[in-house]
Amino acid sequence: MSNSTQNSPSDTAHYDVAVVGGGAAGLSAAVTLGRSLRSVVVIDSAQQRNLPADSAHNLLGREGIAPSDLVAAGRSEAASYGAVLLDDEVTDAHRADGGFALQLASGARVQARRILLATGLVDELPEIEGLAQGWGSTVLHCPYCHGWEVRGQRIGVIATGPMAEHQALLFGRLTDAVTVFDHSAILDDAARARLYAMGVAVVSGTVAQVDVEGDRVRAVLVDDSRYEVDAVVVGTAMHARADVYRLLGGEVTPHPMGSFIDADQMGRTAVDGVWAAGNVRDLSAMVGMSAGMGVFAGAGLNADLVADEVAAAMSVRS
Numbered sequence: 311m312s313n314s315t316q317n318s319p320s321d322t323a324h325y326d327v328a329v330v331g332g333g334a335a336g337l338s339a340a341v342t343l344g345r346s347l348r349s350v351v352v353i354d355s356a357q358q359r360n361l362p363a364d365s366a367h368n369l370l371g372r373e374g375i376a377p378s379d380l381v382a383a384g385r386s387e388a389a390s391y392g393a394v395l396l397d398d399e400v401t402d403a404h405r406a407d408g409g410f411a412l413q414l415a416s417g418a419r420v421q422a423r424r425i426l427l428a429t430g431l432v433d434e435l436p437e438i439e440g441l442a443q444g445w446g447s448t449v450l451h452c453p454y455c456h457g458w459e460v461r462g463q464r465i466g467v468i469a470t471g472p473m474a475e476h477q478a479l480l481f482g483r484l485t486d487a488v489t490v491f492d493h494s495a496i497l498d499d500a501a502r503a504r505l506y507a508m509g510v511a512v513v514s515g516t517v518a519q520v521d522v523e524g525d526r527v528r529a530v531l532v533d534d535s536r537y538e539v540d541a542v543v544v545g546t547a548m549h550a551r552a553d554v555y556r557l558l559g560g561e562v563t564p565h566p567m568g569s570f571i572d573a574d575q576m577g578r579t580a581v582d583g584v585w586a587a588g589n590v591r592d593l594s595a596m597v598g599m600s601a602g603m604g605v606f607a608g609a610g611l612n613a614d615l616v617a618d619e620v621a622a623a624m625s626v627r628s
C-alpha cells in the first residue's frame with residue numbers, strides 16, 4: 311500500500327481520536343471526524359477482509375470497485391480532511407492522562423482522548439485442504455458479494471455450520487446447479503426436504519479436500535468420489551479482531567458464528583471512551599453498512615468530545 315498520504319508522528323503524537331483499523335469503517339469515521347476539525351490518526355495493518363476478492367459489490371456509486379482501490383480512495387479522502395494515516399499495528403494499549411496511550415509495532419506511540427476500534431474480523435475457514443487457495447475467487451461465502459458472478463454455474467455448498475441451508479437456498483436463486491455436501495452431517499430430514507423441494511441436490515459424505523485449478527474446483531470426498539464445480543461455498547467462523555479491546559478491559563460477546571464487540575447504535579462500547587464500528591461489532595456488515603457505522607461512530611465521538619468540552623468550559627466559569 312502506498313505511503314503517499316502517510317504523515318510521520320512525533321515521538322508521542324496526541325489526537326482527539328485514534329482509529330484502529332483503516333477499512334471502510336475506520337476511514338469513514340476519519341472523514342466524519344476530520345470534517346468536524348477533529349485531530350484523527352488512523353493506524354492500519356492493511357488486512358482488510360475483502361482484499362482476496364477482485365471486486366466489491368452492493369456498493370452504490372462504487373459498484374464493482376477493486377477493494378484495494380476503495381481503500382486507496384478512502385485514505386485519500388480521510389487525508390484531505392487532515393487525518394494522519396499510519397501503516398502500522400497497535401500492539402499495546404492502556405489508559406493514560408485521562409485518555410489512552412497506544413504502542414505501535416514500529417515503536418511509535420500515540421495518545422488520544424478516545425479510541426475507535428474498526429479492526430474488522432478474522433474469517434476462519436473450515437479445516438479442509440485447499441480451501442484457502444481459492445478464498446475470495448472460487449471459494450465463496452456470500453451470495454450478495456459473489457453470487458451474481460457465478461450465476462448459472464455449478465455451485466457446491468460444503469455444509470459445516472448452521473448457515474449451509476440458507477446459503478444453498480440463496481445461491482439456488484442464481485443457478486439450477488447447486489449441490490450441498492453434508493460434510494458435517496448437520497442437515498436433518500426437514501432441511502433435506504426443503505432443499506429437495508427447491509431442486510438442490512444433497513450428497514452425504516465428508517469432503518476430504520478441494521482442488522482449485524484456475525476457475526474450476528473439484529470437491530474430493532473421503533470415499534474418493536469427485537465432484538467438478540465452478541465454485542464452492544463455505545461458512546466461516548467470524549471472530550472480531552479484539553486484541554486491543556481486551557487490552558483495554560473489554561470482553562467480546564459470543565455469537566453462534568463467532569464473536570463480536572457489543573456496542574450501542576452509535577458504536578459506544580462497554581469500555582468508557584472506546585467505540586467500535588464495522589465488522590468488529592457486526593459480523594454481517596458489508597462494506598456499505600461498515601462505512602455507515604463508521605460515520606455514526608464519528609458523529610457519536612464528536613458529540614461525546616463536545617460534551618467533555620462543555621463540561622470543562624462550565625467548570626472554568628463556575
Ligand SMILES: Cc1cc2nc3c(=O)[nH]c(=O)nc-3n(C[C@H](O)[C@H](O)[C@H](O)COP(=O)(O)OP(=O)(O)OC[C@H]3O[C@@H](n4cnc5c(N)ncnc54)[C@H](O)[C@@H]3O)c2cc1C
Nearest residue numbers: 331333334335355357358359360367400430588589596597
Ligand atoms: C472474500 C470476501 C469478499 C467480500 N466481498 C464483499 C463485497 O463484494 N461487498 C461487500 O459489501 N462486502 C464484501 N465483503 C465484506 C467486507 O469485506 C466487509 O464488510 C468490510 O471489509 C468490513 O469493513 P471494516 O472496516 O469493518 O473491516 P476491514 O475492511 O476488515 O478493515 C479492518 C482493518 O483493521 C486493521 N487492523 C486490525 N487490527 C489492527 C491493529 N491492531 N492495528 C492496526 N490495524 C488493525 C486490519 O489490518 C484491516 O485493514 C467481503 C468479505 C470477504 C471475506
